Amino acid sequence: MSPVARVQSWLDERFGWAELIAPLKHKTVPHHKLSYWYFLGGITLFLFVIQVTTGILLLLYYRPSANEAFESVQYISTQVRFGWLVRSIHSWSANLMIFTAFAHMFSVLFLRAYRKPRELTWLSGALLLFLALGFGFSGYLLPWNTLAFFATKVGTEVAGQVPVIGPWVMMFLRGGPDVTGATLTRFFGFHVAVLPGITTVLLGLHLALVQRFGISVPPRVENQWECRLNERQEMKFFPNFLLRELMAWYTALAALAVLAALFPWGLGTKADPFAPAPAGIKPEWYFLFAFQTLKLIPAKVLSIDGEVLGVLAFGAAGALWLILPLVEPKRRAGGYRAVMAFGIVAVTYIASMTVYGYLAK
Amino acid sequence: MPTEQAVRVTEPTGKKSIIPSSRRTVLKTFLGGGIVASLGSFLYPVLRYLVPPAETNLGVDSVVAATVNELRPNSAKIFRFGSRPALLIRTAEGEYQAMSATCTHLSCTVQYRKDTQQIWCACHNGIYDLNGKNLSGPPPRPLEKYQVHIQGDEIQVMRA
Numbered sequence: 001m002s003p004v005a006r007v008q009s010w011l012d013e014r015f016g017w018a019e020l021i022a023p024l025k026h027k028t029v030p031h032h033k034l035s036y037w038y039f040l041g042g043i044t045l046f047l048f049v050i051q052v053t054t055g056i057l058l059l060l061y062y063r064p065s066a067n068e069a070f071e072s073v074q075y076i077s078t079q080v081r082f083g084w085l086v087r088s089i090h091s092w093s094a095n096l097m098i099f100t101a102f103a104h105m106f107s108v109l110f111l112r113a114y115r116k117p118r119e120l121t122w123l124s125g126a127l128l129l130f131l132a133l134g135f136g137f138s139g140y141l142l143p144w145n146t147l148a149f150f151a152t153k154v155g156t157e158v159a160g161q162v163p164v165i166g167p168w169v170m171m172f173l174r175g176g177p178d179v180t181g182a183t184l185t186r187f188f189g190f191h192v193a194v195l196p197g198i199t200t201v202l203l204g205l206h207l208a209l210v211q212r213f214g215i216s217v218p219p220r221v222e223n224q225w226e227c228r229l230n231e232r233q234e235m236k237f238f239p240n241f242l243l244r245e246l247m248a249w250y251t252a253l254a255a256l257a258v259l260a261a262l263f264p265w266g267l268g269t270k271a272d273p274f275a276p277a278p279a280g281i282k283p284e285w286y287f288l289f290a291f292q293t294l295k296l297i298p299a300k301v302l303s304i305d306g307e308v309l310g311v312l313a314f315g316a317a318g319a320l321w322l323i324l325p326l327v328e329p330k331r332r333a334g335g336y337r338a339v340m341a342f343g344i345v346a347v348t349y350i351a352s353m354t355v356y357g358y359l360a361k
Numbered sequence: 362m363p364t365e366q367a368v369r370v371t372e373p374t375g376k377k378s379i380i381p382s383s384r385r386t387v388l389k390t391f392l393g394g395g396i397v398a399s400l401g402s403f404l405y406p407v408l409r410y411l412v413p414p415a416e417t418n419l420g421v422d423s424v425v426a427a428t429v430n431e432l433r434p435n436s437a438k439i440f441r442f443g444s445r446p447a448l449l450i451r452t453a454e455g456e457y458q459a460m461s462a463t464c465t466h467l468s469c470t471v472q473y474r475k476d477t478q479q480i481w482c483a484c485h486n487g488i489y490d491l492n493g494k495n496l497s498g499p500p501p502r503p504l505e506k507y508q509v510h511i512q513g514d515e516i517q518v519m520r521a
């Protein structure tokens with residue numbers, strides 16, 4: 001008996017290993033011309049694993065205090081062997097992960113995979129995306145450089161605009177009335193403990209739901225298959241789909257390596273709370289559409305503060321987005337068209353506002 | 362959801378017999394080798410990263426430990442020697458002795474005891490004499506001795 005087979009039989013005798021992995025052996029993935037979109041969730045998961053790994057590595061040298069944070073990141077980038085690479089990969093992978101998460105979400109929307117019974121899968125996924133944005137926002141401050149300092153000042157100030165609870169939320173986020181070393185300590189705690197804890201639970205739920213319901217087949221393809229039964233095609237998950245997924249991961253990794261090696265993430269200058277904000281200051285690209293919108297809203301709209309209006313509008317849109325599968329009109333056959341239209345408007349709005357935000361002075 | 366209907370599972374079932382086993386072995390070797398090689402390329406930078414860069418200020422050879430009037434007979438002080446603590450003792454007879462303050466047992470910092478006129482490590486009750494020689498307790502070796510020079514007003518300590 002080979003060593004692998006012996007380990008397998010040892011596990012089998014104790015845990016019923018063969019029974020445990022049986023579903024994996026029989027698991028299949030629908031195979032059609034839109035199957036490529038199925039890879040996006042897996043790529044996002046892969047990038048998340050990279051984030052956890054490189055994040056743990058950064059924790060070995062990072063120091064979360066206003067006096068030492070900038071210097072410790074500088075130390076990682078200049079003194080520690082491959083430190084620049086680890087940090088660069090962490091930053092680039094964070095950005096790619098948010099991009100693939102968005103792409104995954106819109107592909108799920110347009111392939112209509114959020115339909116019954118997968119409403120909770122959508123909800124958990126959307127919450128995971130919000131958590132990813134939280135990771136981005138909290139992690140951005142950690143190097144304690146000028147850009148991060150002002151991004152956090154503005155970002156927490158925006159949170160403070162929410163009526164009633166806003167001022168309290170802002171105090172809670174900042175650990176005081178201003179962005180200081182106390183904010184850095186808090187954001188560090190959110191970034192490495194609170195958010196990872198919640199994410200682990202939600203991610204487990206999300207993956208369990210995907211496993212429970214299998215992969216959704218787009219209604220259009222499903223209809224074709226129902227007309228012509230012999231066109232129905234499925235691919236074994238193991239090894240066929242997994243090997244393809246692995247190829248997708250390698251491609252993502254290659255893109256990541258190129259970006260991290262050729263465009264190492266900069267550090268900027270150390271934050272100085274008494275220095276003026278530098279010209280042309282902008283948030284990370286995934287907050288840019290919201291930032292640009294807030295810039296465009298007039299100071300007063302019908303005697304309501306422009307900022308307050310913007311924040312409320314984004315809050316409402318985000319909440320609607322979360323429960324989208326539950327509010328889809330079901331009375332008419334084409335009720336889903338409202339959701340599709342909403343999706344197209346959202347994707348167009350986000351894309352155009354992001355570009356506008358980049359070009360705007 | 363996977364249905365009970367007959368489905369066509371695409372590749373590679375059925376192809377197994379078509380691919381000669383030698384060719385399959387070659388393909389498997391390429392796949393496995395590629396995965397192992399890439400894992401190696403991930404692991405190498407990580408392992409190098411884990412090793413902290415050497416401290417640059419370790420190579421201090423000489424410091425001013427105290428001034429002449431600072432220590433009375435039968436007293437001592439701990440001072441920084443590079444990045445580690447060291448001990449300067451003025452014996453009851455007025456002589457100066459300097460040595461590393463890091464216990465040779467498990468690296469606690471030792472102290473001078475006026476009552477016994479010995480060097481004592483509180484962690485595991487290790488005792489050294491005033492020359493740094495280990496007398497009793499767990500320490501396996503004497504403390505590293507340093508040279509003491511008095512230059513004008515300053516007491517200079519340097520590596521032997």
